[in-house]
Amino acid sequence: MSIVFERPHALIDRPLHYCPGCTHGIIHRLVAEVLDELGIEGATVGVASVGCTYNSYEYFNCDMVQAAHGRAPAVATGIRRSLPDRTVFTYQGDGDLAAIGTAEIVHAATRGEKITTIFVNNAIYGMTSGQMAPTTLVGQVTTTTPFGRKPELHGYPIRVCEMLSTLEGTAYAERVAVNNVPNIKKAKAAIKRAFQVQQERKGFAIVEVLSICPTNWGMSPEKSLEWLGENMMEHYPLGVYKNVELTSDGAK
Amino acid sequence: MGEKILMKGNEVIAEAALRAGCRHYFGYPITPQTEVAHYMARKMEEIGGTFVQAESEVAAINMVYGAASAGVRAMTSSSSPGISLKQEGISYAAGAELPVVIIDIVRCGPGLGGILPAQCDYFQMVKGGGHGDYHNIVLAPQGVQEMYELVVDAFNLADKYRNPVVVMGDGYMGQMMEAVEFRDVERIERYDKPWAACGSEMKREHNTITSIYIEADVLEAHVNHLYEKYRLIEENEVRADVFNCDGADVIIAAYGTCARVTKNVIKDAAKMGIKVGLIRPVTLWPFPKKAFEQYASVPKGILTVEMSMGQMVEDVKLAVGGRNNVYFYGRTGGNVPAQKDILAEVVKIARGEGGDLR
Numbered sequence: 001m002s003i004v005f006e007r008p009h010a011l012i013d014r015p016l017h018y019c020p021g022c023t024h025g026i027i028h029r030l031v032a033e034v035l036d037e038l039g040i041e042g043a044t045v046g047v048a049s050v051g052c053t054y055n056s057y058e059y060f061n062c063d064m065v066q067a068a069h070g071r072a073p074a075v076a077t078g079i080r081r082s083l084p085d086r087t088v089f090t091y092q093g094d095g096d097l098a099a100i101g102t103a104e105i106v107h108a109a110t111r112g113e114k115i116t117t118i119f120v121n122n123a124i125y126g127m128t129s130g131q132m133a134p135t136t137l138v139g140q141v142t143t144t145t146p147f148g149r150k151p152e153l154h155g156y157p158i159r160v161c162e163m164l165s166t167l168e169g170t171a172y173a174e175r176v177a178v179n180n181v182p183n184i185k186k187a188k189a190a191i192k193r194a195f196q197v198q199q200e201r202k203g204f205a206i207v208e209v210l211s212i213c214p215t216n217w218g219m220s221p222e223k224s225l226e227w228l229g230e231n232m233m234e235h236y237p238l239g240v241y242k243n244v245e246l247t248s249d250g251a252k
Numbered sequence: 253m254g255e256k257i258l259m260k261g262n263e264v265i266a267e268a269a270l271r272a273g274c275r276h277y278f279g280y281p282i283t284p285q286t287e288v289a290h291y292m293a294r295k296m297e298e299i300g301g302t303f304v305q306a307e308s309e310v311a312a313i314n315m316v317y318g319a320a321s322a323g324v325r326a327m328t329s330s331s332s333p334g335i336s337l338k339q340e341g342i343s344y345a346a347g348a349e350l351p352v353v354i355i356d357i358v359r360c361g362p363g364l365g366g367i368l369p370a371q372c373d374y375f376q377m378v379k380g381g382g383h384g385d386y387h388n389i390v391l392a393p394q395g396v397q398e399m400y401e402l403v404v405d406a407f408n409l410a411d412k413y414r415n416p417v418v419v420m421g422d423g424y425m426g427q428m429m430e431a432v433e434f435r436d437v438e439r440i441e442r443y444d445k446p447w448a449a450c451g452s453e454m455k456r457e458h459n460t461i462t463s464i465y466i467e468a469d470v471l472e473a474h475v476n477h478l479y480e481k482y483r484l485i486e487e488n489e490v491r492a493d494v495f496n497c498d499g500a501d502v503i504i505a506a507y508g509t510c511a512r513v514t515k516n517v518i519k520d521a522a523k524m525g526i527k528v529g530l531i532r533p534v535t536l537w538p539f540p541k542k543a544f545e546q547y548a549s550v551p552k553g554i555l556t557v558e559m560s561m562g563q564m565v566e567d568v569k570l571a572v573g574g575r576n577n578v579y580f581y582g583r584t585g586g587n588v589p590a591q592k593d594i595l596a597e598v599v600k601i602a603r604g605e606g607g608d609l610r
Contacts, residue, residue, distance in 0.1 A: 042454035063449035066462035071314040078318025107307035
């Protein structure tokens with residue numbers, strides 16, 4: 001009998017602490033599958049950030065470094081520059097990457113750091129209980145926009161992939177979603193490519209993953225997946241924003 | 253004996269780091285320490301090391317955090333306002349037990365303050381600066397030769413104890429030019445780093461570098477472990493230059509530039525029949541408490557001289573423990589206590605006419 005499906009080796013067999021219905025588990029699994037498929041678990045250092053995934057080092061089987069809030073791209077820069085033959089990724093949320101860590105992500109990208117960033121955008125601060133994120137949609141109710149996000153008071157949501165794709169140092173930027181199976185498969189392909197871009201030292205690579213937060217959105221997981229498709233994708237269109245040709249493309 | 257070279261303090265910092273095996277430097281321009289970055293930018297490219305001009309001091313210290321996590325010797329340098337920004341990263345490095353080296357060439361504050369030399373970063377470096385229960389090891393050179401030696405020692409101590417080490421000099425220490433001899437290559441120690449996050453190669457369990465421990469008892473155990481380490485450091489690494497103290501009438505406590513001015517005050521006072529001793533802490537943390545305990549009964553008291561409004565004087569008072577009068581004389585804003593003014597304080601104290609009693 002052959003095994004057709006199993007837990008990726010790069011994902012530790014341990015119960016996740018995330019809320020029921022949270023999509024971090026799916027995204028963790030996709031990253032771990034890619035580490036397995038590329039055979040790089042032992043050559044990878046991941047950087048955990050601050051937010052719900054602060055302890056993702058409990059789940060990823062590769063070496064991990066926990067970074068201060070927003071500083072993961074700077075920490076990853078230090079690691080990558082010290083270990084030129086290793087693979088380095090950051091796993092960051094929207095508050096971490098697009099608010100407190102904006103300077104770090106923009107400059108890591110513009111320097112063309114050979115790192116891969118998994119950017120999970122669920123339009124809200126999850127861990128601190130549902131405050132407005134830089135990616136919160138106009139009109140969206142959060143604990144700090146109790147009457148909905150109003151542009152005249154709170155500004156506009158940031159489109160990270162579009163912004164970073166203007167920088168020469170960014171080699172690859174794609175936005176994906178994990179709201180249904182076809183999109184999850186596309187997300188996996190994007191994450192894999194983002195690691196391959198690093199392996200070929202092309203520059204900075206980012207995959208923005210539209211994700212859900214049933215707890216802080218105040219919806220069931222099923223309704224949250226629908227809400228993502230109906231609301232988030234309009235402001236955050238899926239697609240490839242920056243791409244480079246890879247040697248491995250020719251091999252296919 | 254090797255060759256003596258005339259060099260600027262900031263350049264010696266960079267050269268010392270390179271000689272200590274540092275191949276990863278991350279910095280951000282700020283006066284009066286920027287020559288460290290100039291030197292590193294050139295040399296690192298020549299020798300294939302890493303120089304990154306970061307987008308901020310915040311980013312620079314976090315790059316050092318990353319590099320140290322990976323197991324290499326890494327350094328950043330800055331000056332007071334920039335150090336304030338680095339405090340977040342220093343606290344994280346202390347919590348995660350990372351061997352990082354931080355250079356602080358101190359200028360006057362608060363706020364943007366000025367670019368002239370000062371010693372008013374004592375509190376932020378010696379007393380923490382960042383959040384949480386932790387200590388930096390803090391080394392204070394009094395000149396360019398000692399700057400070389402202490403920067404090399406900083407890398408050794410950082411690796412030995414897995415702890416942030418600060419080399420703190422007032423602005424003169426960075427800007428002055430003096431003869432330096434790059435001797436004592438045997439000072440460089442090497443430590444294995446089996447804890448580093450550098451890729452497991454699937455040959456060991458994965459390594460994790462972290463400073464977060466969510467459960468109270470677990471965090472308390474971690475902090476107790478840190479404090480056990482600090483106790484060892486206090487036991488083994490205290491350094492002070494004790495000069496002319498036996499039979500002294502007055503003892504001056506001073507470090508860096510103030511200690512050098514004091515050496516001349518000692519000569520002037522001797523001509524007036526007053527014997528002045530000097531206790532110069534070389535390690536500001538761990539503080540040389542025992543040297544002060546030993547001389548706490550000096551007949552006329554202890555005068556602390558600083559380029560600040562009085563920061564180290566608090567540690568002097570703690571060490572003296574109420575057994576004697578502790579006086580203070582300081583200048584700030586970029587001014588240096590003048591030899592004649594320190595002497596005037598010494599004469600007042602020696603004659604029992606008082607002073608700024610703390």
